Amino acid sequence: MKTKKYTTLSILLAGEVRAEKDLRFTIECKNTKIVFEYDLNKTKYGTKFQKIFSVAAWAIFRRRDAQGHIARAHTIALFKRFIDFLESIDLYNIEELNRSTLSHFAAWLKRDGDLSYATAGSMYRALTPHFIQMSKHPSVDESFIPIRNAFPKSTALSSQVGYDQDELKDIVSAAIKGIRASAARLEKQYEPTWLGRPAPLEDVAxxxxxxxxxxxxxxxxxxxxxxxxxxxxxxxxxxxxxxxxxxxxxxxxxxxxxxxxxxxxxxxxxxGAWDAYKPSFLGKESPIKYRTPWKKHDYLIWYWENHLGCRPLSGPEAKAISPEFYGAIREYSGGRFREFFENLGITRRIETSDLIPYYIMLLIRTQLNPSTIQRLTIDCIIEDPIDKERASIKWTKFRSNKTSTTIPLDQARDGWPIKLIKRVIQATRFIRNDGMTDLWISNSNPQKISKKLGPSTFKKGLQIFSAKHQLKKTDGSLLSIQAKLIRPTMAWAEYLRTEDMMYLQTLLGHSKLTTTADYLRRIDDPVLRSRRALHQEAMFTGLSTKPAILASDAIVETANNLKIHETLLNHCKDPMDSPIFQQRTGVICSVKHETCLGCQNLIITHADIKKYFCFLAFHEHLQQSGDISIDEYNRAVSEKKHIWTEYILPKYDRAVVERIHTEALESPIPVWDIALYESERQ
Structure with missing residues (x-):
């Protein structure tokens, strides 16, 4: 009897050594359990960066359980951009990598004209865990740690707002229209004509x-x-x-x-030819029209229904199952298998565009993450063992390594998601090969074989769908559907309906309520904005300060009188005792800084006012210089601007605010210093 082998520490260490030496290694994806091979030797740089690539391979292998294959492949692609940077500054030795290197790399990304400010920041943050792992290698300087806030901006800068109600209504209408068109082709049940009947051989020799x-x-x-x-x-x-x-x-x-x-x-x-004979065929065409039944179309249909299971076949499939049928289609029907079956009202070719409407409706009806829906399988529907009228959808979210079920089905609840999945299974039944469990498959590729739809295919399919239905935004511009925007849109709609954050957290499958709150924060809706305000226990220092006192002096005075802690844009009473849900006492608060403005631990000082004006001026400069778009600028500052102008600044003397504003423009904080930022771009 064979015993199961377990990976030992020595085996893992040996794997790290091999990865560092050979720059080639295999890793089992933590999500799909498929083993992938990675080869860092296949680069345009040859041996110039051999040692750096060795450490990179070592770091990637050590983080094998932290990423799936897609994220890992993305990291490798981004690391090659880091190598481009190193070549531009003639840095080839691993020993020369330090904190300053990463600081210059951030500035290099900012100067790249092909990258938006938000994209450059996203790339830098994606590589951060990899750089940290590299810093733990004996050959790398311990200071090789990415600088914090290398791309000074709000996290809202990269966040996306959802669709308004009119836009969502148009999307739903187009999706329903698309489902009807697809159903007419894919879901139509074939009605056999010859099944169980004798073969039509009356006019066959x-x-x-x-x-x-x-x-x-x-x-x-x-x-x-x-x-x-x-x-x-x-x-x-x-x-x-x-x-x-x-x-x-x-x-x-x-x-x-x-x-x-x-x-x-x-x-x-x-x-009876001897007597008064009555002719049957005199002056008529020959009663025998076919020397072989394979030339007769009705016989082909009869044979397909009675011997091939009424299932549309591709050419290779027909050849393997029935060479006679395959030869007849090839010789007598021009070899057009697709045309033969389409004339019967059924199709075996499924385009991505056929499935996109179902995908959109599942996004809207389930509020599940797009990648989660893309990974659904045909066995994801689980029936209730007690009540056969109820069912749920089993799903897996790879990024959070989370598996759960959702969408119970009964008369009182929405059964659309279950029905949509069953309809997709029905539509793809003819092209699904044995052992293929992926829900979303198509055979419209050049090889004409059934394959799983990937993320890029869904993205392109949504773009084509938007153009086909001529979707427009509220302002009249073209609307291209993005799957990631539907989830926050539906979250906002459900919150308006229920005003229950706990329900919304359960619906979206979030483990933290702060994540759910972040979805609502992204929505730039006037109704929600009117509900945002400061907590009644928030503190404001320096309300009686004379206009002559500078913000830099005021903070020293305040710090001497109060035990406060500085955060990005404000101060906190005690970050070790956060009142935010799911934050533990004794552990430093980990929520995003956007949450601070509504927290009861909030403290506003003159220094925070200066930081606000520096933050605002810096992002205005980014927008005016084209580093970020007007939409990105609004997402970064609109909520803060609303809270500060409506609730914070009116509490202070106008002369004090103007004096601090002037100081912020003349002597900005380094992290939001426009002159420093521009000098780094040169």
Whole structure:
């Protein structure tokens, strides 16, 4: 009996050594359990960065359980951009990497004209865990740690707002229209015509004495020939032989192939040719139209229904299952298998565009993450063991390594998600190969084989769908559907309906309530904005400060009187005792800084006012210089601007605010210093 082998520490360490030495390694994806091979030797740089790539391979292998294959492949692609940077500054030695290197790398990304400010920041943050892992290698300086806030901006800068109600209504309408069009092609149930009935061989030649079909072996053809060539008269053999085909007729009466007078007279007796004969085929076309049944279309349908299971087949499948059927389509129907089945009202070719409407409706109806829906399988529907009328959808979210179920089905709840999944399974049943469990599959690729749809395919499919239905934004510009925007849109709609954050957290499958709150924070809705305000226990220092005192002096005075802690844009009473849900006492608060403005631990000082004006001016400069778009600028500052202008600044003396504003412009904080930022871009 074989025993299961477990990975030991020595095996893992040996794997790290091999990865560092060979720059090649294999890792099992933590999500799909598929083993992938990675080779960092295949780069354009050759051996110039051999040692750096060795450490990179070592770091990637050590983080094998922290990423899935897609994220890991993305990290490797981004790391090559880091190598581009190192080549631009002629840095080739691993020992020269330090904190300053990463600082210059951030500035290099900012200067890249092909990257937006938000994209550059996203790339830098994606590489951060990898750089930290590299810093733990003995050959790398311990200071090789990414600088914090290298791309000074709010996290809201990269957040996306959802769709408004009119836009969502148009999307739903287009999706329903698309489902109807797809259903007419893919979900139509084929009604058999010949199933269980005798083969339609009435006009097909009979099998002759040599085992082959022959028109002369068919009695109806003999009668037709005799009526139209002998004027319905029982002529003798001599007269028969003078007529074209007469000898063939005479000999066909015998199973041996040699006719006789006796057999001829027996033929006449059988059809009643001696008396007043009533012709059946005189002046008509031959009753035998086909020498072989494979030339007859109805016979092909009969054979397909009775022997091939009424299932549309591709050419290779038909060839493997029934060479005769395959040969008949190839020889007598032009080899057009797709056309043959489409004439029957069924199709075997499924385009990505056929499935996109179902995908959109599942996004809207379930509020699940797009990647989660893309990874659904055909066995994801789980029936209730007690109540057969109820079912749920089992799903897995790879990024958070989370598996759960959602969408219970009964008369009182929404059964659309279950129905949509069943309809997709029904639509793809003909192209699903044995062992293929992925829900979303298509065979519209050049190879014409069934494959799972990938993320890029869904993204392109949504773009094509948007263009096809000419979707427009509220402002009249073109709207291209993004799956990631539907989730926050539906979250906002459900919150307006219920105002229950706990319900919304359960619906979205979030483990932290702060994540759910972040979805609502992204929505720039005037109703939600009006509900945002400061907590009644928030503190404001320096309300009685004279205008002459600078913000930098005021913070020193405040710090001497209060035990406060500085955060990004404000101060906190005690970050070790956060009142935010799911934050533990004694552990430093980990929520995003956008949450601070509504927290009861909030403290606002003169220094925070200066930081606010520096933050605002810096982002105005980014927008004016084209580093970020107007939408990105609004997402970064709109909420903060609303809270500060409506609730914070009015509490302070106007002269104090103006003095701090002037100081912020003349002597900005380094992290939001426009002059420093521009000098780094040069």
């Amino acid at each position: 009979t099998i002759g004495r040599h085992g082959r079909r022959s028109i002369w072996a068919t009695q109806s053809y003999r009668i037709w020939w005799w009526e139209n060539n002998c004027e319905c008269k029982p002529v003798n053999s001599t007269a028969l032989f003078r007529k074209p085909g007469g000898q063939c007729f005479f000999n066909s009466l015998s199973t041996s192939g040699i006719g006789s007078i006796a057999l001829l007279n027996r033929f006449y007796d059988k059809i």
